[in-house]
Amino acid sequence: MTTDNKYGEPMLVLQQVQQSGGQLHPEWQVGHTDGYTHFPQFESDVAGQMMQDLEYLASADYLDKLFFDRLSICPACGSHHVNVREACSSCKSTHISPVALLHHFRCGYVAPAETFAHDGKGRICPKCHGRLTDLGTDHDVPGENFTCHNCHASFQVPEVEGLCMSCLTRTPGDQLLHKDIHSYRLNSLGMAALSNGRLFDQEEAQLLEGEGRPIYRRHVFMFLLEDEMRRARRYGTAFSLIMLRLPGDDAKTEELVFHMAVMLRNSDKIGRHDNDRLMIMMPATDRSGAEIWLKRFLAGAGGELQASVIALDPAGDLEKQLTASEAQSWST
Ligand SMILES: [Zn+2]
Ligand SMILES: [Zn+2]
Ligand SMILES: [Zn+2]
Known part of the structure; x- marks a missing residue:
């Protein structure tokens, strides 16, 4: 690399x-x-x-x-030029046609409609020679069959196959590859990199805390937050920040963060504030939107959790405002 x-x-x-x-x-x-x-x-x-x-x-x-x-992809050559069509289930010919069926109630005979001859007053059942006069009373149309013009097989469900127009390989429909x-x-990290003029280097690239948890390290998260504040100042875009106190039990925290990640959008980010607090940044979300989300999250999380939406002034100093928010009352 x-x-x-x-x-x-x-x-x-x-x-x-x-x-x-x-x-x-x-x-x-x-x-x-x-x-x-x-x-x-x-x-x-x-x-x-x-x-x-x-x-x-x-x-x-x-x-x-x-x-x-x-896309459907030819497994032989990887081309997307795959012509998907229906074929005979016996001989694989594509020369097949749908055929309407008739069902005679009295004798139970089911056959293609064309085999019931017409005598001017109605169709005649080829099995019992009874007359079919009233649809729904003495006969019905149970659907379609297919007939193969190559081998004359009759079947209900044709096979689906893909013909590759690049290499001419024929593949059953269920064996086609998909891409x-x-x-x-x-996203916010991408925008931060753009305003930074470069991608984050190796050390910074360890953006997340370990063990597969989607929690951004504090310095990275602060960077994202600063960037969101800058956008809010320049373009007046809304964003929200939630501060949340962890339960102090590792297994519970794990469960909580998982639950949180499932409920958040891709664009929302979870970050570390300190040992027992996390922050959630929600771009393009106003305060009432964040409060609705938080209420739903707390209801689903169960137990005693302290969390609140932090009022941030995008023109003010971020660190100072976060410190001041610690004195704010927690909603539970
Ligand atoms: Zn092919
Ligand atoms: Zn056939
Ligand atoms: Zn009959």
Whole structure:
């Protein structure tokens, strides 16, 4: 892994996402192996490298990855040019047609409608020679069958198969591969890196506390918060901060943080304040929105928990305001 490259190219890709209005959607490109490209203006090898950078930025949490589309892929050659169609369940021919069925109540006979001859007054049942006159009273239409013009088989459910238009491999529908295509959206960490002019270095890159908990280290979280305050000052965007006192029991804390992470959006971030307090930053959320969320969270968390939404003045000093908030009364 060459770190020089890691911290050079991804930054340019991050700027590309910013220039696309903060969200990069894939564009349909029929000649492309994947059917979609995120960088239509670049040669395919450059676009491939940029795609890797995009994935790196998402894995390092600078971008949120959002589902866009799912493609069927040929397992033999990887092409998305797969023609999906119905085929005969016996001989696999695609020369099949649906056939309407009739069901004669009196004798229970079911067969294609064309085998019930018409005598001018109604259809005649080929089995019992009774007359079918009134739909719903003496017969009904139980649905469709398929008939194969190649082997003359008759079947209810045709098989689904994919014909690859690149390599001509035929694959049963349930054995086709699938590939998910994503959009990429700038998040608060990505915006912080952009205003910082660079990605965070290795040491800073250990953004989260260990053990798989989605808690940002204090210095990282303060950086994100400062950045959100800057945006609020400049553009008047709303954001909210919640301060929460931990139960002081490791197992309970673990459970609580898990529950919290499930209830939060991708764009919300959990950060460390001190040993027994966590902060939750909610971009694009006003105070009443944060209070509604907190109420729901506390109701689901059960037990005695202290937490409150902190009123922050984006023009004021962040550290001072956090210290002052410690004196604020806790809502439980
Ligand atoms: Zn193929
Ligand atoms: Zn057939
Ligand atoms: Zn009959």
